Amino acid sequence: MSTDLIDAQVSPTGQFDILSKYEIHKLSHESRGPQHQTFRNCSLAVLNSGAHMDDGKELLETYADYDISVAPTERSVKLQVKNAPANAFVDGKMIRGIAEHLFAVLRDIIYVNSEITGDPRYDLVSAQGVTDAVFHILRNAGTFNRNRVPRLVVCWGGHSISSEEYDYTKEVGYEMALRHLDICTGCGPGAMKGPMKGATIGHAKQRDRHGQYLGITEPGIIAAEAPNAIVNQLVIMPDIEKRLEAFVRTGHGIVVFPGGAGTAEEILYLLGILLHEENREQPFPVIFTGPASAADYFIRIDQFITETLGEEARSRYQIIIDDPQEVARQMAAGIQEVRDHRKETGDAYYFNWQLKVSTEFQRPFAPTHENMHSLALHKDQEPYLLAANLRRAFSGIVSGNVKDEGIRIVEKHGPYELRGDPAIMRSIDALLESFVKQQRMKLPGKAYIPCYRISAG
Template identity: 60%
Template sequence: MSDSATSTLPVQDARIYPRGGLDVLSRTEVARLRDASSGGMHELLRRCALAVLTSGSASDDPRAARDLYPHFDIQVTQQDRGLRIDLFNAPGMAFVDGEIIRGVAELLFAVVRDLAWTAIELGPEYASNLETSEGITDAVFGLLRNARVLKPGDPNLVVCWGGHSISREEYLYSKQVGYELGLRGMDICTGCGPGAMKGPMKGATIAHAKQRRSRPRYIGITEPGIIAAESPNPIVNELVIMPDIEKRLEAFVRLAHGIVVFPGGVGTAEEILYLLGILLREENAGLPFPLILTGPTMAAPYFEQIDRFLRLTLGEAATSRYEIVIGDPAAVARKMDAGIRKVREARIAAKDSFYFNWGIHIPLEFQRPFVPTHEAMAALDLHHGRPAPALAADLRRAFSGIVAGNVKEEGMRRVEQYGPFLIHGDADMMQALDGLLRAFVEQRRMKIAGEYKPCYRVVA
């Protein structure tokens, strides 16, 4: 094992041969993954690969791993006998006794698989396919199918949302909820990072072991802008990298049979607004979709503030689509189990699949990628009098921009260059938004470590 010239951290070169779903790539796919030009995929591949090779990292700075391992590189080669991946100056933490850890290797293969698929199937020559709602949904389906996460079977997949920066008590609570869900035969899907994304998976592993489940699923869904800041936690055994946050959110909703939300920050608020904006549409009014907001007793004020904000912005009708359960993991699991039974009945009646929710209507305004420039953030229409789904879509974009300014490298660069994003809207709405964001800062929900400097300014 050798050291890089600028770091004392151990690094290692390695040559590995993927198996099981990533045996071959086309010459075109390999060429795009090796393309190091400004429009090529190689830098994105290098960044995502480094994130999974540092799986379990506690940092949420997307530049940290790159600075620690500046000489890391990865090359993908298609040979007559199959695919070969060469690693140079790879983090030593990904190896044991000179061999790459099996779970880390699987995540690395997932990175290559998903980026190769995106480079071709969602490449510039197919951009017209992504101009309609149906085309975007088909793209989400195709990527999930290529990743082999669409598996027939009775509904049992619970998506868990929540922050990467949470208190110890909140983390332990999320683990207990995961345990109760696992005892009832439910698999877990999260954003794949630390905190409330790791806790439910960790709890479920114990429950699945107790119930002697032989093939439990711990699905992590991420996207390139997030994975560098939130490396996959070690429990993830099925990783999917979606091309952007909107397709990531759609993947969660299409896969989920129910969703549990733990305390979190702006990313969690974005997820809640995305889902409620969809569920409040008339087309989805009768669709069963269990949504439970939960946390330990000390998190009650957090959910009270979230609830007030949702009532103020989206109206009282929004409250009918979610339930708040405080301090009772078993009750969360029982309610989720009952809710999923209704989902099963509804899917059978509608002749919809169990593994992909075709029946839920997601309009184009929730699917189009939002690029959080300063102009786009200032132009968001955050005023009363708009239909709740439309307002939810713009509120979701506001939180998405703050996420970008906090942890996504491109967003961080924009803030460093032009200053904080300005968010405008009705006075009462902006006051509530500012209060919610200030609470996130005070409760250290924006960053895991270090002093937080806001990337936004709320203007009434």
């Protein structure tokens, strides 16, 4: 990784081409306000796209002198970056895709935050209020097209996967694009980049010039999963919970590739929602897939789900190993059912309003030692509520692994402690141990130091 530094002024793209005097003043003022640190960190992650660094704390320390500010002009604004990573530039000019992502950061961190925070239209305590905020952010980012039929496949999986697994994600993306399906991921490397890369070839062969490569991230994780170059629409949600809701509201089906704790969190979130009684009749294709070498990974995931959430949760997905064409065929068929259902019920193609997402899946979870210790990890509750608590446990582990704040908390106070029913604790422990053995908790070559400890009680 080059640590050469560059100062530059970046001209606006998209909706920032023409602004009112009020908007120019507001952006300039608020970019140096309470959101400045988040704005700075997210923009640095965008500029560092392509670098092999999955540690938010390490990134911030490497570029400690980096800064970004909004410079007003007569009709708009420009972004002034100082001590920026040189890999974001070619012959002294910022790469266009990175510049677009940089203005997406301005839009979502400063512009959208100022509209939603404190606005009585968005009651961020109620389920409907949170969903309305998620909708507003996605619409403001231009991700919706009311004339587009359902074709968006959300792909989840690890940012640190083997070359064989990465190649497999490309094959699946290629086969789905041949069937005119689009790709949405967490926008980073690994299983988030592979399907998009494969899809570019599939879309090109079908002369499909309108392929959507949607990346959805959030401030706490963006440093570990910086947007890859293929993302042509980047959205930064305020927190992990709104990011996850954005995935399930916009996506018409989900493919899960091998991953680690973050992928387990996403699976638990999805299954928790699908287990709610109001969602049981909703068509929503979910496929777990990987090459033959990843079969054991999915055996362990399947075993963990069955042991903790039961057979009903297991019935909401299918596992297809080493068959990209079958994955694409099954997903295309499943999305056709989604289209028929939306048409029959009158629901929007671009945003699933009918999906029930209860507040247990919307309230931001702060992974403090107290909150992690207090999680209700037992079966004396509805399965969807257990899924919500298991999701929070894995969210805390992700934070302790890669997020700057989480890493610092664990360094200061030691590992998180997870307590619950002995059987559930054994299942969690076995799953996490398998991730460690398969090097799915960090980039290969780095020794993994657990940020958690398991105890029954």
